[in-house]
Amino acid sequence: MDRVPAGEPTPVAQPASAPGIRHWDAPSYDRLSDPMTRWGAEVLSRLPLSPGDTVLDAGCGTGRVTEMLLEKMAGGTVVALDAAASMLTEARRRLARFGGRVTYVDADLLDLAPATLGSSAPVDAVFSTATFHWVLDHDRLFHNLARVLRPGGHLVAQCGAEGNIARLIEAVRATGVERAGAWLYASPDDTRRRLEASGFTDIDVWTHPEPTPIDPAELETYLETVCLRTHVLAMDPDERRAFLTAVADSLGEPVIDYLRLNIVARRG
Ligand SMILES: C[S@@+](CC[C@H](N)C(=O)[O-])C[C@H]1O[C@@H](n2cnc3c(N)ncnc32)[C@H](O)[C@@H]1O
Incomplete structure (x- = not known):
């Protein structure tokens, strides 16, 4: 079963798109996303590329990982x-x-849908990092990705896995705040099943831990910008500051217990 932190609404109770989907502090994310950029480089090393390929970067963010993709491609195009x-x-x-x-x-x-990508569809590969857990309906997500990917094309991705940031979620709960976050931290088994149902083959799905120390001076801004972005969306500035300080205090050691879900597959 997908893991939904206690105190959070279940994905089925949510609208298909996460609340606050369009609200990101992009300059702060760009400055603070060294961990995601490092992981992105590793995920990118798994993506087979041929000259002239068109690759969809699904959830490109500020483009730090996209930039590495473009450098690696030497001639292809990226959506x-x-x-x-x-x-x-x-x-x-x-x-x-x-x-x-x-x-x-x-x-x-x-x-x-294919029409979303115009003449770029179908693409030769789909690449995605640190994004799928923000998308609350993975059946629909993989179905949509399969529709824009050519037969035989590769899907290479990474996102948060079942059990991701469990220690941080405990720290949030310790503050007494039950305000909704919006993640889907899927298990490898559920992910494999969904990929198969969407017509993917040669599927490999696995998890690995990425405990990540955060500069203590940046911890509250990091939580506000990344992990607890949707928790603080509706808070006024004073409430937001008090909440982030309380979570940081409760967390103690400034280490985020990330657990990553890795996906490699091909469209059948
Ligand atoms: C944590 S950032 C990752 C950005 C980049 N891939 C990286 O690794 O640094 C997640 C990105 O996914 C995007 N995103 C989340 N849900 C999305 C959705 N349903 N459709 C498209 N983009 C989405 C967000 O806007 C954000 O830019």
């Missing part, structure tokens, strides 16, 4: 897709030097 306009603005700035090799698409992955 940089994200649902947050703020993230796409940063991505456009960072990736400007690649000119026409990048197409930017402002879209929700849960609404993705």
Whole structure:
């Protein structure tokens, strides 16, 4: 079963798109996303590429990992897709030097269809890092990705797994706040089953821990920008500051207990 932290609404009770899907502090994320960029480089090393490929970066954020993808591709093109306009603005700035090799698409992955990508569909590969756990319906997500991927094309991705940030979730609970977050931390078994149901083959799904120390001086901003982004969306500034300080105190050692879900598959 998918893990939904106690005190959080279940995915079925949520609208298909996470609340606050378009609200990201992109400049802060860009500054604080060294861990995701490091993981992204590792995930990228698993992506087979051929000259002239078109790759969809599903949830490109500010483009730090997309930039590495473009450098590795040496000639192919990338569709940089994200649902947050703020993230796409940063991505456009960072990736400007690649000119026409990048197409930017402002879209929700849960609404993705071949028409969303225009003449870029079908793509040769789908690549995604640190994004799928923000998408609350993985059946629909994988179905949509399969529709835009050519037969035989690769899906290579990583996101949070069942059990991700359990220690941080405990720290939130210790503050007495039960305000909704919005993640889907899926298990390898559920993910494999969903991929098969969407027509993927050659499936490999596994988890690995990534305990990540955060600079104590940046911890509250990191939590506000990344892990607890949706928790604080509706809080006023004073409430937000008090909450983040309480969570940081409760966490103690400034280490986030990330557990990553790795996905490698091909469209049948
Ligand atoms: C943590 S960031 C990861 C960005 C980048 N891939 C990286 O590794 O740094 C997650 C990104 O997923 C995007 N995102 C979340 N849900 C989405 C959805 N349903 N459709 C499209 N993008 C989504 C967010 O806007 C955000 O830019």
